[in-house]
Amino acid sequence: MDTINKRANMLTIFVLTFIMPTNLIDAASDYSNGGSTNLAIITWAHAVNSQALLEQVLANAKVQMIEADVSPGILKKSCAQETENPTLDTSIIKTIWFQIQSALNVQYRDVVMAHPPDTSSDLSLEDFLSKVYDHNSKSNKKKGIKLDIKDIDPLKRALSLIKQKNFADANTFINADVICGPGMNEFLPDKPIDAKEFLDAFEDFDGLSNVTLSIGWKTGSSQMQTAVYTQYHVDQMIKAINDNNVDKSHPISFPVRAIYAVRSIPTLKYLFDSVSKVYKVTFTIWTGSNDTFSILELQKLINFFGLPYVYVDIPDEMKSKLNLKSG
Template sequence: MDGWMDVGIDNFLISPVVVIPVIPSWIFGQAEEVDISAGTMWDTTLQYFRSRSQLTGSDAVQLKWSHAVNSRNALAQALSSPSHMIEADVIMRDHDPMEPIMAHPPDTDSDITLKEWLEKVKMTSKGIKLDFKSLEAVSPSLALLEDLLAEPDRPLWINADVLSGPSGRTAPVDFRAFLSLVSDLPAQTVLSLGWTTGWTVGTNNPGYSWDMVHAMEEKSRDLKQPVTFPVRAALLAQSFSQLSWLLKQSDRYTLTVWTGQHDEFAPQDLKLYRKHFDVSRIYYDLPNSQTAELLMS
């Protein structure tokens, strides 16, 4: 997924089941009754920040993000900010010394390497989300994460777009190869598995299809880690039935709502999801003004 600034749970209370009525097929193309239960919360991201008195309650919309932290200056700002999670893109430098660096394509170089980036972040209590844009960067990056993986509590999210999604034009990272590298990560690591997507203003942009969510669930069902599915905010209204079904399939699953820099969507599209899903199971990687509006809803 591309964050909105790219240039480029918790406790073990069982939440009540929320039953979403059958949705007519003329709205979503396939009618299914969906019941959503939070169940046992495998993803301990919220618990980590609550234990440090940085969050209260279990509403994941409270989580604050720093996006595209791909330079020394951006990292310094993120580390001094109130953000809980720091997101950055990882690629391999295309010239010597060949090593993982923080950059978003089409950039091919950076003023900070992943090793340097991690050394600074590890001195704080921030959570980490690494977005891999290429498969070749994954293995050498995981080798650099050994010290971090020894911290069982700190949130570590590993993201890649592994399937083609609505209007996706970029080639996804090879799913089988990616999973072969990350499937043995500790059970508390959050795997963030997304679709490549596109969005064009003034057109009828398609949502996530049944084939797309079925393929993603099939590939995710046997993983031991919690899985979050990054979903584009501007595509949520036309994908409610499909994403409801996906989230229902396992209590290891959450959604992470994100937006492109120029995307347009209605706030009520997000409020519909907040109404029908346990609030601990949907993260909002959005500008602060939009998450503030959701908190007041």
């Protein structure tokens, strides 16, 4: 067992030369400050978890924010790598090694861009960041990133790299579901990431106070048409922030699912009013693939909080029906 653990620990080391440029979003520069820009017009790409998708998004000048999922898993070869080296295939060995690690509770796995239940990808966190950096260093159409953390271990590795390279920018969102929200309860097996572990991780790394904390609620089935963000849900979020002494310099964006948020203006207002006394606060509106809700109600929600305080991260066909023009 000691031998396996030592080998696993040796494999955890990876190096990244990565410094994020500032002023990534041309359409809404300094957008995290709130009150001065139209955040609703920021454009997003989702689940950019492969080499091919990342190349497409980097080449698309219309995309301003890249969202990708960070998970422990298996790094597999890309199609290009397979063409270059058709006789070398280590995926089976890696899969077996991954299963042995899981069975023996060994902590090392590759850090890859994958959304559970997927546990493999041809894109590592290291490659993802390197490619975005290379793009931003050469282009005047720079892109921000949103890393959706699916496991606490990749978060700590990512923050370590950020500290090493003095990378702290509000155009970088670190996202996690840290509270049980609508349609969920604390007794279900699919639990959110522990809020204390997530927020405490930032305290271990100095100089990251400008990174945007995107902290939200794990939500359940969209079939629960009457579910809302309750007072309990927002109180738990406020408690998590207060109990863990979140650095007051952190911008905070609360991701809220549209199907529930449109019926939750009073409680979300309470959350905004409470937290914005200390922090720069925004909301990020998102939607599930099968969610149905009133566009008029969504417009009402956006208008209530205002364009400088709401990111609208929903499919283009829905977004095109909204009035997101300033003035």
